[in-house]
Amino acid sequence: MSLKGRDILSMRDLSRPEILEILKASRALIPVAEGRRPSRALEGRLLSLAFFEPSTRTRLSFETAAKRLGARTITIVDPAASSMAKGESLSDTVRMLSCYADLIVLRHPNEGASRLAAQLSDKPVINAGDGAGQHPTQTLLDLATMEERFQTLAGLRVVLMGDLRYGRTVHSLAHALGLFGSELTLSSPERLSLPEEVRRDLDQMGAKVTEQPDLEKALRGADVLYVTRIQKERFGDLAEYAKVSGSYRLDPALLRNMKEKFAVMHPLPRVAEIPPEVDRSPHAVYFRQAFLAVPVRMALLSLILTGRVPPGGGR
Amino acid sequence: MPVSKELRITPIRNGTVVDHIPSGLALEVLRILNVEALGRESTISVALHVRSQRMGWKDIVKVENMELSAPKANAIALIAPTATISIIRETKVREKHAVSLPERLVGILRCPNPNCITNQGEPVDSEFEVTRRRPLAVRCVYCERSVEDFVPLLTR
Numbered sequence: 001m002s003l004k005g006r007d008i009l010s011m012r013d014l015s016r017p018e019i020l021e022i023l024k025a026s027r028a029l030i031p032v033a034e035g036r037r038p039s040r041a042l043e044g045r046l047l048s049l050a051f052f053e054p055s056t057r058t059r060l061s062f063e064t065a066a067k068r069l070g071a072r073t074i075t076i077v078d079p080a081a082s083s084m085a086k087g088e089s090l091s092d093t094v095r096m097l098s099c100y101a102d103l104i105v106l107r108h109p110n111e112g113a114s115r116l117a118a119q120l121s122d123k124p125v126i127n128a129g130d131g132a133g134q135h136p137t138q139t140l141l142d143l144a145t146m147e148e149r150f151q152t153l154a155g156l157r158v159v160l161m162g163d164l165r166y167g168r169t170v171h172s173l174a175h176a177l178g179l180f181g182s183e184l185t186l187s188s189p190e191r192l193s194l195p196e197e198v199r200r201d202l203d204q205m206g207a208k209v210t211e212q213p214d215l216e217k218a219l220r221g222a223d224v225l226y227v228t229r230i231q232k233e234r235f236g237d238l239a240e241y242a243k244v245s246g247s248y249r250l251d252p253a254l255l256r257n258m259k260e261k262f263a264v265m266h267p268l269p270r271v272a273e274i275p276p277e278v279d280r281s282p283h284a285v286y287f288r289q290a291f292l293a294v295p296v297r298m299a300l301l302s303l304i305l306t307g308r309v310p311p312g313g314g315r
Numbered sequence: 316m317p318v319s320k321e322l323r324i325t326p327i328r329n330g331t332v333v334d335h336i337p338s339g340l341a342l343e344v345l346r347i348l349n350v351e352a353l354g355r356e357s358t359i360s361v362a363l364h365v366r367s368q369r370m371g372w373k374d375i376v377k378v379e380n381m382e383l384s385a386p387k388a389n390a391i392a393l394i395a396p397t398a399t400i401s402i403i404r405e406t407k408v409r410e411k412h413a414v415s416l417p418e419r420l421v422g423i424l425r426c427p428n429p430n431c432i433t434n435q436g437e438p439v440d441s442e443f444e445v446t447r448r449r450p451l452a453v454r455c456v457y458c459e460r461s462v463e464d465f466v467p468l469l470t471r
């Protein structure tokens with residue numbers, strides 16, 4: 001089993017052992033990600049970061065990951081300033097990028113864009129989010145955060161809260177947690193509930209899934225609360241948005257009786273769903289989660305480009 | 316001697332007979348066959364709501380001077396899994412088989428997700444993989460959208 005030369009397009013493409021291999025490599029790279037140990041493991045490599053949609057965290061963490069390992073990057077950040085604005089197809093842009101760089105990281109507003117890119121590119125493609133579709137590296141860093149906290153992914157009790165319908169991170173996370181035998185509790189307003197097909201996929205995997213719109217009840221016995229942002233743009237009626245988003249705000253009082261290791265996670269950016277008071281709680285791990293984006297993406301770059309992770313994480 | 320039900324529509328010398336179409340879907344089959352593209356010399360016969368021992372009621376389509384291509388047969392299999400196809404040459408049935416659905420369907424269905432990359436004018440054929448046979452469900456290889464209602468999505 002090797003990830004060398006592989007595309008990472010969807011969590012469906014990764015097996016359990018492959019996910020665990022990535023998480024293990026990621027742990028080894030934490031000292032490099034923290035800047036405590038220098039690495040030139042990817043020196044001489046050139047990565048293309050093609051971001052056809054706004055992104056802060058994802059782009060910066062890929063760039064950080066590449067640079068911490070000594071790779072260089074070429075970047076498209078503003079499609080309006082690229083030839084896409086002249087009407088060039090994604091297909092042609094990808095063919096060009098695959099001639100220039102050793103690997104393409106693609107964020108694109110259309111679902112399936114990275115699958116198409118991977119078919120056209122001679123070089124590996126990493127999907128950094130395609131429309132409302134897949135965002136596998138986000139799921140991997142979510143898993144890394146849970147694994148670091150609990151030393152295992154098996155049998156965790158995870159509450160998914162907020163926009164479970166349109167939130168792209170939550171679908172592939174649910175799939176991955178299903179692979180590891182987690183118990184999932186879905187806590188969302190009815191109109192933002194998990195799409196039927198994602199639910200069916202979980203049922204087919206034999207995942208244990210329950211619905212509990214009342215967050216207080218949903219949190220009983222939970223290990224993780226995974227909060228997603230309720231997106232304003234999904235609501236035609238702003239009054240309805242205000243009502244729904246107001247009801248899905250994490251009340252800090254709810255955290256008082258949770259288990260010691262209980263973790264509140266959020267893919268960020270957050271708006272009002274987690275009030276700033278929660279940041280000081282020992283349960284708040286969303287900034288650690290944001291940091292782990294770097295070693296996880298370092299691990300992927302390293303495994304895809306060289307098939308291994310440098311011994312001790314650095315060289 | 317009872318009149319054969321087959322005689323209710325004209326026998327053809329050369330062409331294709333699609334039989335055992337679920338009742339009501341003959342016009343969709345015609346759409347898949349793209350009969351407009353045939354020459355004016357070809358006869359097209361359609362029988363709607365015909366008694367069938369096997370199915371109760373069925374539709375039949377006969378098209379002269381056309382032998383069915385594999386992609387069209389796949390598209391028929393998608394909406395009419397019970398259909399049988401006979402290829403007629405010089406009034407004799409030369410081939411007869413049930414339709415069968417391949418694992419992957421390329422260029423047959425349009426993805427219902429308007430935001431899918433296959434609907435953006437990129438030079439790419441739609442592609443679906445069969446995820447369940449009974450009842451039939453397929454998933455877009457690109458955006459991973461699942462589809463169970465195929466008729467409105469057939470490409471012309």
